[in-house]
Amino acid sequence: MSLLYYSTNLESPAVNFPEALLRGQAPDRGLYMPVIIPPVETGQMEHFRNMSYAQIASEVTWKYLEGQIPREILDALTRDAYGFDVPLEHVTDRKYVMRLDQGPTASFKDFAARLMGRLMNYYLSLQNRKLLILTATSGDTGSAVSHAFLGLDNIRVVVLFPEKEVSRRQRKQMTTLGHNITVISMDGKFDDCQALVKQAFADPVLEGLSLSSANSINIGRLVPQTVYYFYAWSRLSKPGEKMIFSVPSGNFGDMMGGVMAMKMGLPVERFIIAVNGNDEFPRYLESGVYEKIEPSRNCISSAMNVGHPSNLARLAALYRGVMDEKGNIRYQADLQTMRKELWSVSVSDQQTRDTIKSAWDSHRLLLEPHGAVGWAGLQEFLEYHPDLSAGQLCVSLETAHPAKFPEEINSLLGFNPELPPSLQGLEEKEEHCGNLPTDYPAFRDFLLENYS
Numbered sequence: 001m002s003l004l005y006y007s008t009n010l011e012s013p014a015v016n017f018p019e020a021l022l023r024g025q026a027p028d029r030g031l032y033m034p035v036i037i038p039p040v041e042t043g044q045m046e047h048f049r050n051m052s053y054a055q056i057a058s059e060v061t062w063k064y065l066e067g068q069i070p071r072e073i074l075d076a077l078t079r080d081a082y083g084f085d086v087p088l089e090h091v092t093d094r095k096y097v098m099r100l101d102q103g104p105t106a107s108f109k110d111f112a113a114r115l116m117g118r119l120m121n122y123y124l125s126l127q128n129r130k131l132l133i134l135t136a137t138s139g140d141t142g143s144a145v146s147h148a149f150l151g152l153d154n155i156r157v158v159v160l161f162p163e164k165e166v167s168r169r170q171r172k173q174m175t176t177l178g179h180n181i182t183v184i185s186m187d188g189k190f191d192d193c194q195a196l197v198k199q200a201f202a203d204p205v206l207e208g209l210s211l212s213s214a215n216s217i218n219i220g221r222l223v224p225q226t227v228y229y230f231y232a233w234s235r236l237s238k239p240g241e242k243m244i245f246s247v248p249s250g251n252f253g254d255m256m257g258g259v260m261a262m263k264m265g266l267p268v269e270r271f272i273i274a275v276n277g278n279d280e281f282p283r284y285l286e287s288g289v290y291e292k293i294e295p296s297r298n299c300i301s302s303a304m305n306v307g308h309p310s311n312l313a314r315l316a317a318l319y320r321g322v323m324d325e326k327g328n329i330r331y332q333a334d335l336q337t338m339r340k341e342l343w344s345v346s347v348s349d350q351q352t353r354d355t356i357k358s359a360w361d362s363h364r365l366l367l368e369p370h371g372a373v374g375w376a377g378l379q380e381f382l383e384y385h386p387d388l389s390a391g392q393l394c395v396s397l398e399t400a401h402p403a404k405f406p407e408e409i410n411s412l413l414g415f416n417p418e419l420p421p422s423l424q425g426l427e428e429k430e431e432h433c434g435n436l437p438t439d440y441p442a443f444r445d446f447l448l449e450n451y452s
């Protein structure tokens with residue numbers, strides 16, 4: 001009766017939701033996908049127009065979780081996860097920007113991480129288990145994960161970060177939390193922190209600690225990312241109207257949420273997948289030949305500097321192809337259908353900066369580099385499709401708050417964006433931060449002393 005989840009590499013057995021959630025990656029290194037995409041009936045969707053974001057989240061995620069959690073618990077978890085606003089800013093004609101930046105860390109990653117954390121905590125408490133989440137961060141992931149798991153009683157978090165590569169504000173977003181969140185600075189680089197975490201996962205001495213990662217490929221992060229597409233539709237669309245979404249993309253989790261929403265029945269005309277200089281996907285969509293970019297290119301939309309998006313294996317699976325975790329195509333996806341439903345473009349740093357400037361000058365629309373890639377992608381799509389009328393409903397996603405990029409905004413627009421409430425008052429809060437040498441035995445001993 002319950003929906004099962006298969007591995008995109010097709011070599012591990014299908015499992016139920018809690019198992020896929022607590023495992024993260026399948027044993028064959030594939031990504032978990034639902035064996036069918038559950039439909040949402042048009043009649044049900046109409047009711048979303050009168051529901052809150054949290055209620056829509058419960059309706060939509062229930063399609064994936066039915067039979068695996070009591071409904072009233074899911075209702076309570078979504079209410080707890082989504083207490084913040086989701087602004088849909090009108091720009092011009094029927095063009096909007098959806099701001100996914102009002103969560104506690106002012107990034108769209110809050111939407112996925114907060115519900116994933118609560119679901120994990122629920123299943124752990126049923127199984128009487130506890131998890132220790134280890135994560136290395138170069139800034140934003142660490143704070144989104146820490147905030148998402150803050151105060152959950154079956155999960156403890158240890159975050160490692162490179163002292164010299166993280167901004168003061170990013171550091172304070174993690175070190176002022178306390179409770180079940182422990183933050184440790186290291187004098188090495190991000191890659192050194194990452195290597196220590198990987199070594200810990202592979203160390204048999206630490207087996208008793210129930211280590212886990214809050215991996216970005218977890219199915220528990222994908223499912224909540226289908227919700228805001230339904231939300232935008234519920235607030236903006238007229239009866240029978242189809243939408244265009246533009247999604248600034250890196251690892252393609254955000255975009256996958258949207259494409260799944262479309263396959264569930266959301267009326268979508270096209271998805272625009274806007275990437276920065278890492279253009280492996282638009283090239284693939286055009287040619288059918290996939291070449292990842294190694295090492296990935298450094299662009300100002302830094303959270304999208306991905307030369308091989310891990311969720312591409314899921315996209316291929318959705319279009320009846322098979323791609324392994326390294327990017328090898330074992331069976332080509334249905335490119336023809338993909339090209340009808342998706343459109344992709346690479347946006348340079350120069351275009352990104354020009355877009356921040358022109359969006360402000362023409363529309364008083366304030367964008368940061370990631371959202372600007374999405375908005376630029378939409379403009380370019382509309383130029384190539386002059387047949388679409390000005391009345392076409394389009395929504396471009398803004399994935400971070402402009403106040404997280406004060407230098408870039410100030411140099412282009414000449415002012416500092418106002419901090420959102422979530423980032424205010426950080427200066428006065430007390431920091432708790434450990435420090436360890438970049439040395440595996442020291443890290444292992446720290447974990448053994450504090451967590452066994």
Ligand SMILES: *Cc1c(COP(=O)(O)O)cnc(C)c1O
Pocket residue numbers: 107108109140248249250251252253254255303304370399400
């Ligand atoms: C992570 C991130 C992205 C990219 O999202 P994906 O799901 O990896 O494509 C875009 N913008 C911001 C601000 C991010 O933090």
